[in-house]
Amino acid sequence: MLEEKKIPFNWPYMTGKELYYIAEAHFNGRLAGDGPFTKRCHRWLEERTGCNKGLLTHSCTAALEMAALLLDIQPGDEIIMPSYTFVSTANAFVLRGGVPVFVDIREDSLNLDERLIESAITPRTRAIAPVHYAGVACEMDTIMIMAREHGLKVVEDAAQGVMSTYKGRPLGSIGDLGVYSFHETKNLISGEGGALLVNSPDMSLRAEIIREKGTDRSRFFRGEVDKYTWQEVGSSFLPGELIAAFLWAQLEEADRITKERLASWQRYHEFLEPLEAKGILRRPIVPGDCQHNAHMYYVLLAPEINRQEVLDSFKRNEIWSVFHYVPLHSSPAGKRYGRSHGDLDVTTRLSERLVRLPMWVGLTNEQQERVVEVLSEAVS
Structure with a gap:
C-alpha cells in the first residue's frame, strides 16, 4: 500500500x-x-x-x-x-x-x-x-x-x-x-x-x-x-x-493500460509547457510517424541547471525521480568490449541532462501536479 x-x-x-x-x-x-x-x-x-x-x-x-x-x-x-x-x-x-x-x-x-x-x-x-x-x-x-x-x-x-x-x-x-x-x-x-x-x-x-x-x-x-x-x-x-x-x-488489458498511460503522459506534457517556454527544460519530442506508448516521461534540463540538485529536491519531497543510462561507451566494459564511432557528443550531453519523472498506471492528477510543482521550484 x-x-x-x-x-x-x-x-x-x-x-x-x-x-x-x-x-x-x-x-x-x-x-x-x-x-x-x-x-x-x-x-x-x-x-x-x-x-x-x-x-x-x-x-x-x-x-x-x-x-x-x-x-x-x-x-x-x-x-x-x-x-x-x-x-x-x-x-x-x-x-x-x-x-x-x-x-x-x-x-x-x-x-x-x-x-x-x-x-x-x-x-x-x-x-x-x-x-x-x-x-x-x-x-x-x-x-x-x-x-x-x-x-x-x-x-x-x-x-x-x-x-x-x-x-x-x-x-x-x-x-x-x-x-x-x-x-x-x-x-x-x-x-x-x-x-x-x-x-x-x-x-x-x-x-x-x-x-x-x-x-x-x-x-x-x-x-x-x-x-x-x-x-x-x-x-x-x-x-x-x-x-x-x-x-x-x-x-x-493492453489497450486500456496504454490509454491510461498516454493520458498521464499528456498531462505532464501540458503541465510542463510553461517551463519549456522559459527555456528551463525541454519536453520529449515524438516524430510525426511515431505513435508512442507513454512508457516514460522525461525532461532534458537546461545545461546550466544542476541535475543532482533537482533530484535531491525530489527526494526531500518524497518523490522518487531518476536519471537514466550511463552511456555504454563511457563504461569500463564498454571501453573493453566495444568501440565508439565518432565522439558521441549528443549522447554524452543529453545523458547528463535527462531526468525521468514518476510514471505508472494510477498516477493521479494531483500527484502529477505536485511532481511538476517541486520540479518548478527546484529549477527556479
Whole structure:
C-alpha cells in the first residue's frame, strides 16, 4: 500500500485477474513453460504484431541472447547500436564474441541517429540493433533500406516499445528480429519476462530449437518428429507457466493500460509547457510517424541547471525521480568490449541532462501536479 505523501518512480499495476490465472495454471497442473497460458501469449504477440513467430522468454535479455545465437554471431563480428541503452543490448552480442560499435543518437528522439550508421559499417559488420527509446520508434525505413543494401540483419530492441508503432507498424515487427520486455518497470508486466519476435520465416524453426535448449522438442510435441534430440547450441529461455498466466492478464488489458498511460503522459506534457517556454527544460519530442506508448516521461534540463540538485529536491519531497543510462561507451566494459564511432557528443550531453519523472498506471492528477510543482521550484 502506498503512503499518501510518497510518489514512487514506478508502481506495478495489476488488472485483478493475475492471481486468478495463476491459480488456474496451478489447478491445471501445468507449471513448466509452454503451457496453455504461454500459447495464449504467443497468439497475442503474433496477432497484434504480425510477426511470423512470437516466443515468450524469461527476460528481454534472454530474447536478445537468442537473437545473437540466431544470427550466429562470431568473435570479431560488429553490431552497430546506440551507446545510450541498457547493458543487455551490448551484452547479448559480447557473450558470443561480438563487438558493439557505438553510434551517436539524435537530438530529438534520443534514438540511434540513422544518418551516422552507414559510415560505421565495416567488412566485419553483421547487424544493426536500433533501440526504440521511451517507446518512440527509430527511423526504421532508412535503417531497413541501409541494412538490405549492405546485407545486414536488423534486431529491434523494443524493450520499451510494446504497443508502439512506426508508420502504423508495431515496433519489434519491422526488423528481422525484435525483442520486448515485460519487466516490472515496463508498461505490460510479468515481474520478469520478455519475448522474441521472429519476423523472418527462415529463422522461426531455429528460434524454437535454440529456445528449447537446442532441441527439437516443440516439433516433437506437435507430432512432426517421433522423438526429440539435441540439434544445435541453445539454452533454457522459457519462462514458467505462472509467469505467462500473470502476463496474460496484462495482455488482455493492453489497450486500456496504454490509454491510461498516454493520458498521464499528456498531462505532464501540458503541465510542463510553461517551463519549456522559459527555456528551463525541454519536453520529449515524438516524430510525426511515431505513435508512442507513454512508457516514460522525461525532461532534458537546461545545461546550466544542476541535475543532482533537482533530484535531491525530489527526494526531500518524497518523490522518487531518476536519471537514466550511463552511456555504454563511457563504461569500463564498454571501453573493453566495444568501440565508439565518432565522439558521441549528443549522447554524452543529453545523458547528463535527462531526468525521468514518476510514471505508472494510477498516477493521479494531483500527484502529477505536485511532481511538476517541486520540479518548478527546484529549477527556479
